[in-house]
Amino acid sequence: MSHLACPTVGIVGLGYVGLPLAVQFLRSGCRVIGFDIDQHKVTTLNAGRSYIRNVPAAVIAEAVATGQFQATADVARLADVEAILICVPTPLTAHREPDLSFIIQTAEAVAPHLRAGQLVSLESTTYPGTTEEELVPRLERGSGLRAGRDFHVVYSPEREDPGNPDFGTRNIPKVIGGLTSDCLAAGIRLYRHAVQTMVPVSSTRVAEATKLVENIFRCVNIAMVNELKMVFDAMGIDVWEVLDAAKTKPFGFMKFEPGPGLGGHCIPIDPFYLTWKAREFGVQTKFVELAGDINTSMPRYVVMRLLEALSDRGRALRGASILLLGLAYKKNVDDPRESPTFAIWDLLRARQANVQFHDPYIPVAPAMREYPAYAGTPSVPLTEAVLAHSDAVVICTAHDGLDYGFVVRHARLVVDTRNACAGLPAELLHKVVKA
Incomplete structure (x- = not known):
């Protein structure tokens, strides 16, 4: 991925985190393919419209018109990207326990289309250990590839603050932890296209814990x-x-x-x-x-x-x-x-x-x-x-x-x-x- 001046980025989950992130990569000149299971979102975006107030429709419309952006529900298109950013919900169950079903379903859908050299970044808020214990094994099983050797994995929590006039995706420092040092380096190379300041940490667990501490x-x-x-x-x-x-x-x-x-x-x-x-x-x-x-x-x-x-x-x-x-x-x-x-x-x-x-x-x-x-x-x-x-x-x-x-x-x-x-x-x- 390092040889590409501006990689093609795949963003899975086009909600309040994924869509603003897509816009920032678009503004940086990257090509973006957005993935969502909600066909209404896909149709709306491909028509050049926005369903989130702080995401300007004009940016979406121009990117669609020039071919810089496309939304789809077809995960097979992940083969066309250099980086896969997972921005799916992590709610609670009725018993107030973590519901990782969206991460698990995404990992299992992504894995068959994963290819060597790609970067996978999880942005969804979760408990320490999720990336290593839940995401990586599913990606490896479904792809036959080895994380840290054949493809890169990082955890980089979203820090969106909707409605904040002073801080947005571009100028909010980006915490990032890699499965290996090479994974971390690959993650930093990617996010530097969209974010001004990187905050590298020693592991995915530290990055996961950082997001929890901020909100706790x-x-x-x-x-x-x-x-x-x-x-x-x-x-x-x-x-x-x-x-x-x-x-x-x-x-x-x-x-x-x-x-x-x-x-x-x-x-x-x-x-x-x-x-x-x-x-x-x-x-x-x-x-x-x-x-x-x-x-x-x-x-x-x-x-x-x-x-x-x-x-x-x-x-x-x-x-x-x-x-x-x-x-x-x-x-x-x-x-x-x-x-x-x-x-x-x-x-x-x-x-x-x-x-x-x-x-x-x-x-x-x-x-x-x-x-x-x-x-x-x-x-x-x-x-x-x-x-x-x-x-x-x-x-x-x-x-x-x-x-x-x-x-x-x-x-x-x-x-x-x-x-x-x-x-x-x-x-x-x-x-x-x-x-």
């Missing part, structure tokens, strides 16, 4: 401020005012913000990958598991705060009309993966409330593995009539484009889980309950 760090600290929010609410203290004051300390403090629960593919899931693997070594991860428990309990806390606020106003939750603001897991993105809004929605429906949602970035609720019943539900317009009809509005995602003054003025009650109403005139705040 956030999970634990968010759990801490979520717990503090519940404590300070009981004391009549505004946790956001406390955090704003604390962050003025120029050392020894990093501000994390509470919310209605964790969302996105990584932070709600990664800690459980480590706790599962740790059991194999007879080690408990009490601190990490406690943080996970706190964060997963937050949707229930939000619903209880809503129930209390309605009760104080002489209204029962049962039969109430509730408008959820924000279906995305974070502001200013169209990504609903693991969004706590779905958990809140489910809890409200279980209490026989009538639920609607508004999200300017998600016009229709997508099919979610854990919440299939809500697929196809449309986002309602944010009008005076919709707000006035609602017994309560719950701010779950604080998108910047929403006028929260307008929301509070026309709503009967607002439950604010994101401190989105901070700074509104004092005469409106009697309608707002923080949760």
